[in-house]
Amino acid sequence: MLRFIIRRLLITIPTIFVVITLTWGLIRLAPGNFYTAERSIPKAIRENIKEKYGLNKPWYVQYGKAMWPIVRHLDFGNSLKYQGQPVSNIIARSLPVSATIGLLAYLLALILGITFGSIAALKQNSAWDYASMAVAMLGISIPNFVVGPLLVMVFSLSLYWLPPARWGGFWSKSLILPVLTLSGLYMAYIARLTRAGMLEVLRSDYIRTARSKGLRERDVVIRHALRAGLMPVVSFTGPALAFLLTGTVVVERIFALPGLGNYFIQASLNRDEPLIIGIVAFIAITLLLMNLLVDIAYAYLDPRIRY
Amino acid sequence: MSNNNGTLLEVKNLRTYFETEDGTVKAVDGVSFALQRGETLGIVGESGSGKSVTNLSIIRLVPNPPGRIAGGEIVFAGQDLLQLTEEEVRQIRGRRISMIFQDPMTSLNPFMKISRQLMEMTRLHLGHNKAQAYEHAVKMLEMVGIPDARARVEDYPHEFSGGMRQRVMIAMALSCEPELLIADEPTTALDVTIQAQILELIKKLKQRTGTSVILITHDLGVVAGMTDHVVVMYAGKVFERAPTRELFALPGNPYTRGLLRSVPDPTAEQGKLYQIPGLPPDVAHLKPGCPFAPRCDRVAEICRQEFPPFVQLNAEHYSLCHFAAEVYRESQKESSTSL
Amino acid sequence: MKEEPPDFISRQEPRDLIHVPPEFAVAEGAVRVLDEDEYVAGSSLWKDARRRLLKNKLAVFGLIVVVLITFISLLGPPIIKAATGFTYDSIPRDVTLIKSIPPFRSADGSFSWAHPMGTDNSGRDLLARVLLGGRISLMVGIISTLVSLIIGVGYGAVAGYLGGRVDNWMMRLVDVLYSLPYIILVIVLLAVFRSSTAVGQLVLLFIALGSVSWLTMARIVRGQVLSLKNQEFVVAARATGVSTTRIIFRHVVPNTLGPVIVYATLTIPQVMLSEAFLSFLGFGVQPPLASWGSLAAEGIQNIAIFPWQLIFPGVTMALTLFSLNFLGDGLRDALDPQMRT
Numbered sequence A: 001m002l003r004f005i006i007r008r009l010l011i012t013i014p015t016i017f018v019v020i021t022l023t024w025g026l027i028r029l030a031p032g033n034f035y036t037a038e039r040s041i042p043k044a045i046r047e048n049i050k051e052k053y054g055l056n057k058p059w060y061v062q063y064g065k066a067m068w069p070i071v072r073h074l075d076f077g078n079s080l081k082y083q084g085q086p087v088s089n090i091i092a093r094s095l096p097v098s099a100t101i102g103l104l105a106y107l108l109a110l111i112l113g114i115t116f117g118s119i120a121a122l123k124q125n126s127a128w129d130y131a132s133m134a135v136a137m138l139g140i141s142i143p144n145f146v147v148g149p150l151l152v153m154v155f156s157l158s159l160y161w162l163p164p165a166r167w168g169g170f171w172s173k174s175l176i177l178p179v180l181t182l183s184g185l186y187m188a189y190i191a192r193l194t195r196a197g198m199l200e201v202l203r204s205d206y207i208r209t210a211r212s213k214g215l216r217e218r219d220v221v222i223r224h225a226l227r228a229g230l231m232p233v234v235s236f237t238g239p240a241l242a243f244l245l246t247g248t249v250v251v252e253r254i255f256a257l258p259g260l261g262n263y264f265i266q267a268s269l270n271r272d273e274p275l276i277i278g279i280v281a282f283i284a285i286t287l288l289l290m291n292l293l294v295d296i297a298y299a300y301l302d303p304r305i306r307y
Numbered sequence B: 001m002s003n004n005n006g007t008l009l010e011v012k013n014l015r016t017y018f019e020t021e022d023g024t025v026k027a028v029d030g031v032s033f034a035l036q037r038g039e040t041l042g043i044v045g046e047s048g049s050g051k052s053v054t055n056l057s058i059i060r061l062v063p064n065p066p067g068r069i070a071g072g073e074i075v076f077a078g079q080d081l082l083q084l085t086e087e088e089v090r091q092i093r094g095r096r097i098s099m100i101f102q103d104p105m106t107s108l109n110p111f112m113k114i115s116r117q118l119m120e121m122t123r124l125h126l127g128h129n130k131a132q133a134y135e136h137a138v139k140m141l142e143m144v145g146i147p148d149a150r151a152r153v154e155d156y157p158h159e160f161s162g163g164m165r166q167r168v169m170i171a172m173a174l175s176c177e178p179e180l181l182i183a184d185e186p187t188t189a190l191d192v193t194i195q196a197q198i199l200e201l202i203k204k205l206k207q208r209t210g211t212s213v214i215l216i217t218h219d220l221g222v223v224a225g226m227t228d229h230v231v232v233m234y235a236g237k238v239f240e241r242a243p244t245r246e247l248f249a250l251p252g253n254p255y256t257r258g259l260l261r262s263v264p265d266p267t268a269e270q271g272k273l274y275q276i277p278g279l280p281p282d283v284a285h286l287k288p289g290c291p292f293a294p295r296c297d298r299v300a301e302i303c304r305q306e307f308p309p310f311v312q313l314n315a316e317h318y319s320l321c322h323f324a325a326e327v328y329r330e331s332q333k334e335s336s337t338s339l
Numbered sequence C: 001m002k003e004e005p006p007d008f009i010s011r012q013e014p015r016d017l018i019h020v021p022p023e024f025a026v027a028e029g030a031v032r033v034l035d036e037d038e039y040v041a042g043s044s045l046w047k048d049a050r051r052r053l054l055k056n057k058l059a060v061f062g063l064i065v066v067v068l069i070t071f072i073s074l075l076g077p078p079i080i081k082a083a084t085g086f087t088y089d090s091i092p093r094d095v096t097l098i099k100s101i102p103p104f105r106s107a108d109g110s111f112s113w114a115h116p117m118g119t120d121n122s123g124r125d126l127l128a129r130v131l132l133g134g135r136i137s138l139m140v141g142i143i144s145t146l147v148s149l150i151i152g153v154g155y156g157a158v159a160g161y162l163g164g165r166v167d168n169w170m171m172r173l174v175d176v177l178y179s180l181p182y183i184i185l186v187i188v189l190l191a192v193f194r195s196s197t198a199v200g201q202l203v204l205l206f207i208a209l210g211s212v213s214w215l216t217m218a219r220i221v222r223g224q225v226l227s228l229k230n231q232e233f234v235v236a237a238r239a240t241g242v243s244t245t246r247i248i249f250r251h252v253v254p255n256t257l258g259p260v261i262v263y264a265t266l267t268i269p270q271v272m273l274s275e276a277f278l279s280f281l282g283f284g285v286q287p288p289l290a291s292w293g294s295l296a297a298e299g300i301q302n303i304a305i306f307p308w309q310l311i312f313p314g315v316t317m318a319l320t321l322f323s324l325n326f327l328g329d330g331l332r333d334a335l336d337p338q339m340r341t
Helices: A002-029 A044-050 A059-073 A087-122 A128-142 A144-158 A173-202 A205-212 A216-230 A231-254 A260-270 A273-301 B051-058 B086-092 B116-124 B130-143 B162-174 B192-209 B218-226 B244-249 B253-260 B301-304 B324-338 C014-018 C022-026 C039-056 C059-086 C124-163 C166-180 C182-192 C197-210 C213-227 C233-239 C245-280 C292-301 C309-337
Strands: B006-022 B023-036 B040-044 B068-075 B097-100 B180-184 B211-216 B229-234 B237-243 B312-315 B317-320
Touching: A002 A059, A002 A173, A002 C166, A002 C182, A002 C197, A044 A205, A044 C245, A087 A128, A087 A231, A128 A173, A128 C309, A144 A231, A144 C245, A144 C292, A144 C309, A173 A216, A173 A231, A173 C245, A205 B097, A205 C022, A205 C059, A216 A231, A216 C182, A231 A260, A231 A273, A231 B006, A231 C182, A231 C245, A260 A273, A260 B023, A260 C182, A273 C182, B006 B051, B006 B211, B006 B237, B023 B040, B023 B068, B023 B211, B023 B229, B023 B237, B023 C059, B040 B051, B051 B068, B051 B180, B051 B211, B068 B229, B086 B116, B086 B211, B086 C014, B097 C233, B116 B162, B116 B192, B130 B162, B130 B237, B162 B192, B180 B192, B192 B218, B211 B218, B218 C182, B229 B253, B229 C039, B237 B244, B237 B253, B253 B324, B312 B324, B317 B324, C039 C309, C059 C124, C124 C166, C124 C213, C124 C245, C124 C309, C182 C197, C197 C245, C213 C245, C233 C245, C245 C292, C245 C309, C292 C309
Parallel strands: B040 B211, B040 B229, B097 B180, B180 B211
Antiparallel strands: B006 B023, B006 B068, B229 B237, B237 B317, B312 B317
């Protein structure tokens, strides 16, 4: 197990390096740069800028200059747009917002998704089953940028129950609508996965054995079926975190929240190179670590898997 | 077939149907047999003959939908199981009737330690506390011959070999000392050498505990050494029912004769192994007449027209065939010449 | 390492496809024995799949809606132009009309057939714009799926057929790519390469979306090919000296068609959703062109006063995705009953 974790971490480091290089390459390959974006600047000044920031050096020198502080101290430098602010500060400031919304949304999705998925599987082909699965399909089909505004229309603009936008702190009503908006899609996926997983398990031989032992149906489901039935949900959690990151981008946009996603969009539009690279690297690291955690959890939950 | 004290289980005219896209599949259609206390009954048939469904019906575990028990009686120790509530049947399952299934690889929960799977039984039915249940589990594992049982009880199923897993299944099934053990092809998925060990184990434990056994198999060889009575099933029907010795010596049905001929005989000179021609019928689309008619070597016109009668050949011997008496006489003749 | 993706990549014997649903496997005796001629699985597999698909009401509903929306998107704009003269980018000359008009209303508030979905802030007919959005969204979905299909099938087939070390490395790469935040990279790509023309940005979108959505396809095809390559007909082709390329693309790939079709059908709505998401953020389709995503993005700005600007494109899009997903699910159940998720 320990060897597996170490090996995985060793693969992670070059992967992140590749991601950073890819991002850097994309930014540099594209015509223009931060200083020329959105402005027409006389040629002489442009040359001066190039001179000052080393943009006329050969590409490998520029690459080395960009990568060295990152490799050396994990230092992503200062933002070009928000002058004098280190990238790490911006991330540290905006991450809690995104993480709070994302994790709450995933938690909600887990609770409701597993509940509805299990009910659908246990009452297969009943009205419950059809209703849950139709709602789940709606959840997968309606983009969250449509769901969000619709929720705002109902709960904020018509009923005046909840604030329509803006960040109101970590424990405030302003979290409710963003979390609901974000969790819909995951709830739908988890419900479908749970149903499929449970149906497969409920057909298996060992569930027949459990029934033949005279266990109550409730115990058959909770003790024997649920664990195996939820394994697909565990595997889904890895990619889900990736989706979640993109999901928060939209939700932060709709509700005007100062999260990581919003900074990332701004940085991409501004060509704020250090900030882009910093955020991309941070997201990549988080994702890879989360995937590793999911694999470890999987091995822990399924006694047959040993790495 | 009287309702005396010795009868543990009596299945009367059981019918279990499945609703499928192709219409109603009569997996079990009018099956009757009885089992005396302390006896072993063999149920023999090819796959698809309805033998497993019969036994799932006995403990009411036929998956529903698509399956349902359409009629009949299952009288176990004087009460009709089909009349009981789900809760009442549940208290019989595992406690008074337990089952062993074909594939020990998939029949144990791979996510649970053996100890928990065993303890579950006695805690539920015998009211054991944790410590009692644990000791009982170890004792059961020792009884079925698992070496170093006290250590192995903490293992997961995948850490056991196939034969050992089937021993665990047997230990689990017998842990509440049931009156009836149903073994559904308990050795089919195992290596030949292991098969003999498992059968020997079932036989030994049966003698020790006095449990009655229903042994389901497609292998006549298994039936011969283990059972007192045999029921031969085909296409959801009982084709022949007799004491084991009689069935082997004097089969009264062409299908049974075919099965017996297809058992390899080591004393016979080398030659072609007999095989019943054709495939078992599609039980969803049975034609009128005898379901075995297309494969039967002594088929006559009447076999394709009319469903055969269930003929009583002697006190305990029945056969479903238009020519049961003739077949029986032929068998008598053959056995007297071979003597 | 990582667990193989679940069993839907493993191929069943063609015969199994004809059997009654898997829940019957428990009940011995319920599985009906095939007639002789049904063993010839080739054509009856498709016939059987069609029968099963047509029995699935939701899938048929999905199919009808998808076909309808495609036709309306294609034929609608010229009809509107002929009937009323509106196109997706015609801004009214009369300045009093440059405002958002509610559905079935004229500028003074009286009933009118002119704009069944109302108009946007510049007074452009919303119906014409939603139909254009439909064309673009469907086009992005189909073309990007095709791109992913070509890359994924090629990659997966080569990896699966060659096997061994090559396969190992190729799939290791897919694993690594899987763990990347690809949509984030797509955003960077679209942002920094931002094309000056709307059509240029659209092409960029095809490439970006197609090149990130082939990974699952590659995995599915590889799994199929792995199990196919040792079957008799492939061995026979190899024995008679057919070249590797030809074996892969003429003998093996056509036999992976079922799962590929199913997965491609399910990829289309995913790609459309990604497109909408990118357009919503302003990285996708650029004005004067419009997609459902970009229309919704415009609509959200005015949600409090002109809700129809969001509702019409949003609902149309949701309906389309809903139908595509049901169609994909139905196809999966029909083509491969074992593959249900």
